[in-house]
Amino acid sequence: MTNTENTLNAEKTQNLVNLTIDGKPVSVPHGTSVIEAAKKIGSKIPHFCWHPGLSVAGVCRLCMVKIEGNPKLQIGCNTQVTEGMKVETKHQEAKEAQKWALEFHLVNHPLDCPTCDQAGECKLQDYYMQVGRYDSQVNEEKVLKPKALDVGTELILDTERCILCSRCVRFEDQVSKTSSLGIFNRGDHSQIGLIPGRRIEHNYSYNLVDICPVGAFTARDFRFKCRVWFLEKTKTTCPGCSTGCSVSVFGNKMEREYYRLKPEVDHEVNGHWMCDYGRKMYKHCNASARQSVPQKNGTPVDWNRITNELVQELTKARNKKVALVLTPQYTNEEYALVLSSIKQILGTTPTVFIWRPETENPTEFDGVLFRGDHNANTKGLERALSQANIQAEIIRGNIEPLKNANPDLTIVLGPEIEMAYGNIENTLQSLSKLSNVVYFGVTLSDTTKQFSLTVPTKVFVEKNGTYLNYNSMPRKLIANAPVFSQIMGLDDMFAAALQRIEQ
């Protein structure tokens, strides 16, 4: 049970406490800490160890506030609000305390910002500019500690940069429940380390990089790839599984290259976290992993002519057998448009198949966030088909049912995240043996050249739309500029095709 959940539950009981922070009156539920109450009115109290998703430790001593009637300063994170309390976060005494607490944190910090991946989003840097700005009074030699330790499949630990806030230890104990980290030794020789015989190998390890306020934990995947100040984020939804976590995708706009995903706070779905599987969701978005130009029987087709080609294929198949193969990785809007426009162009409803991963366990759930259904929009596809009154057959790996239908034209909306489908090469091979296939997908392989028409599609970070998650809750996607400037989405193509038909 986290603080915030506590707060949310308490809010329902309407047990409010009135207090004043920095002269502004605020009403918060009973049991709220001063730091949370201050956050509510926009007074930001600097803090390292407090995290809304974890328990309170009160070890960093940075969130010092002045409370009227209290002879000494109090820490904002572990002081609960009381009726009529008067808190000053910008009091001169509090400011001094925050400043010198920060200097203590930096006593043994190596200041290797040039080689540290956290630089640019480091709380030490931010707070130095906000509340620090002192001239160091420390003359002593810094204590040296081990650097660049291999602590897990995805993580590298630098114990020198660590300020011992214990966020990672609490995360391991409370969220991932693996308890593989601890603080060892005493005094200025204290350091974060692995408990002997353990390694951080769970599916939530990148969260340690996120919650680490300094650069002690760095991600192997992102390490040294790009400095964070070149990155811009787009808030969207993770397409990795049916949970649909709120995430932001970080990309370098100048290079049109995506580098990482980070969770966004969303109490209804993912809280503060996301899984390591979801963190890989930027890889298929980059130009090196995608096909950029449509192909007709293996020869490139100009984007301007793609609507023509599509209309040609569809009109040729009028009054013939048409099969539509859908994968549960497109948005609700795309399903609706594709189903309705194909029906309108053909005049009849095509036979619909749902292509799902060969081996999967859709009901599996790891107890935190990650679900066995690695398709973002299973519910959305179900809903779109039931709204269109279509009964669909599921195919997995083996496309016999599709072959038996003996279609003259097969339209395939291939998977965007092929990782979820294991090896799709075999299925693509058997699809390519069908007579006339229009394939939409991101894949970059030689097999796709054998289709009569292969069209690259936009990826999740380039689309506007919604997914329905496992709970049928709509999850919003927000579009970023596409990696290939000319690319057309399914919506553009089918809308243009409809227009062409009507003319």
Place this chain on the structure above:
Amino acid sequence: MAYVQVSQDPTKDWRNGYLLTTLKGLGYTTKVFLRQFFRLEKTVTKQWPDEEPDYSSRFKGKHFLTQRPDGRVRCTACFLCATNCPAQCIKIVAGETAEQGIEKFPVRFEIDILRCVFCGFCEEACPVDAIRLGPEYTMAGLAEEKWVYTLDHLLNRPAIREKIGAAQLSKKVENEKWNANANH
């Protein structure tokens, strides 16, 4: 209302007229020509490339990357020069090593010299004195030449070894030396 009557310009005089000033100028030119012709006066023109111009030691010319005492690149691939560069001509790809004391180093370090404006901001931004604008001023070349300076070119070109010396001290050591000399 005060205004100047142009027609009554006080400087308008026969002494400032066309003929006399032209003759005056021509006379001066002839004087200098004759003095220099008979070697009574030194000419200002440098006979480059036979004669090298003496630029200040602070001259901002062609970039080079400094070396550690053992010859490895001093750059830690922190991207501060690339961030600070107003012409966006620096491209760095960082790599990781397990070597003691070095965690991050540039796998590629490229300067697109056609974009560079020689402002010296890269030198200013560098926290480890790894990039400097050197004393070389001749950078002309043919169109088909490569105008992107690679890591090897920036680090190991012979001209730098000649002019700066094989041992490239850091600014800190240089300053200490200079201070020590100044104190004596």
